[in-house]
Amino acid sequence: RYDVVIVGAGHAGAQAAIALRQAKFAGSIAVIGDEPELPYERPPLSKDYLAGDKPFDRLLIRPPAFWSERDVAMLLGQRVTAVDAAAHTVSVGETAIGYGRLIWAGGGSPRRLSCSGHDYAGVHGVRTRADVDKLMTELATTTRVVVIGGGYIGLEAAAVLTKLGKHVTVLEAQDRVLARVAGAQLSRFYEMEHRAHGVEIRLGVTVDVIEGAADKVTGVRLADREIVPADMVIVGIGIVPEVAALLAAGAEGGNGVAVDRHCRTSLPDIYAIGDCALHANDFADGAPIRLESVQNANDQATCVAKAIAGVSDAPYHAIPWFWSNQYDLKLQTVGLSIGYDQTVLRGDPATRSFSLVYLKAGRVIALDCVNATRDYVQGRALVLAGAAPDPARLADPGQVLKELA
Ligand code: FAD
Secondary structure: OEEEEEEOOOHHHHHHHHHHHHOOOOOOEEEEEOOOOOOEOOHHHHOHHHHOOOOHHHHEOOOHHHHHHOOEEEEEOOOEEEEEOOOOEEEEOOEEEEEEEEEEOOOEEEOOOOOOOOOOEOEEOOOOHHHHHHHHHHHHHOOEEEEEOOOHHHHHHHHHHHHOOOEEEEEEOOOOOOOOOOOHHHHHHHHHHHHHOOOEEEEOOOEEEEEEEOOEEEEEEEOOOOEEEOOEEEEOOOEEEOOHHHHHOOOOEEOEEEOOOOOEOOOOOEEEOHHHEEEEOHHHOOOEEOOOOHHHHHHHHHHHHHHHHOOOOOOOOOOOEEEEEEOOEEEEEEEOOOOOOEEEEEOOHHHOOEEEEEEEOOEEEEEEEEOOHHHHHHHHHHHHHOOOOOHHHHHOOOOOHHHHO
16 A cells, blocks of 8 residues: 555656655555656657657656665555555556556547548557557668647657658648647748648548558558558557546546546545646636646646645646647747637747747737747736737837736
């Protein structure tokens, strides 16, 4: 039995253990993770790690000795298959492990294609080190890559692979890339950038079947029967939250596990944090959402750790931020653009340094800043203040943003 059991050794799980010890929590802690590695940073998997520019040991969230020095038991390569909320135990194979409090930080698994051929060799998700290592071993014999899904992960992978000399085609079902997360001007900018780098961007196309021979992918057949040849397919169509064991134990939820403002699930002594936590976010007008970001994973983890350690019972209230690297473009996002009714473009995308400001009922709710770190830093104050600046001044790149807060 451990005083705290953390399920999931990813960003949220690691930070929960770190923050518990930072808050001087003296009880026993175990982290159970089904990947074999110590906690590592996931964002580089589609960026510098895939590019071969960063070795795995530089992805570790803490050096290996950290966990034993802090007396955190790392039970790795082990999967929790069931939770007994009444008995306060989790099952790992035949073994029941008792807990005082349980922190569920299971993240998500890549959503799989449902069409035939989805399991051919050469079809990859990008979620874990193992996914990317496997993909990288095939790169030497790969010429043509099809990326299914024009979200951040798909676009980042496309940027890296085209720089590695692969012929890359991105297939997107919507009429623009990043449609789920960004405004049209940002989508158009990234489409142009990718095309300028030689990536083929195909919009409004649906995948019918993955074609293959001898169980190995050879192409992607579209709904109009066109076949896009491929010797590798990368599927970046989102994640399915890893919450089945918790829902089976009776926790409320569906698309994620539902938590209250303190990240508590409907089950006693069980919290959920990170990608899998369906929470009312203050920066989305309290709408229940899951946020897939390092910021959210870390800040929810810290919130729960402080509550368990008894140092703070403040609800989760952290401004969302996110980043994406493609080519030499550094995108930084602050706030959530959900429900925006107006955008203001600040600067000229042709200069490759600009920001897109999102407003809702006149108030700034988010900014996407491309190679524009100053806007990102100062725009944060606008979001936090709920500022309602004159759009004409907002659009003027000569206008210092912080003066509008
Ligand atoms: P995860 O980090 O996924 O960790 C969950 C862990 O739990 C996994 O190891 C999983 O295997 C394990 N697990 C699940 N179920 C069980 C079980 N039953 N028993 C034991 N273990 C279990 N975010 C950003 O902010 N910026 C970025 O640029 C960015 N880029 C990204 C690029 C890629 C390729 C990916 C995949 C993600 C990226 N993200 C980015 C998102 C970010 O990595 C996630 O939001 C973050 O990892 C969420 O942390 P988490 O702990 O909730 O989940």
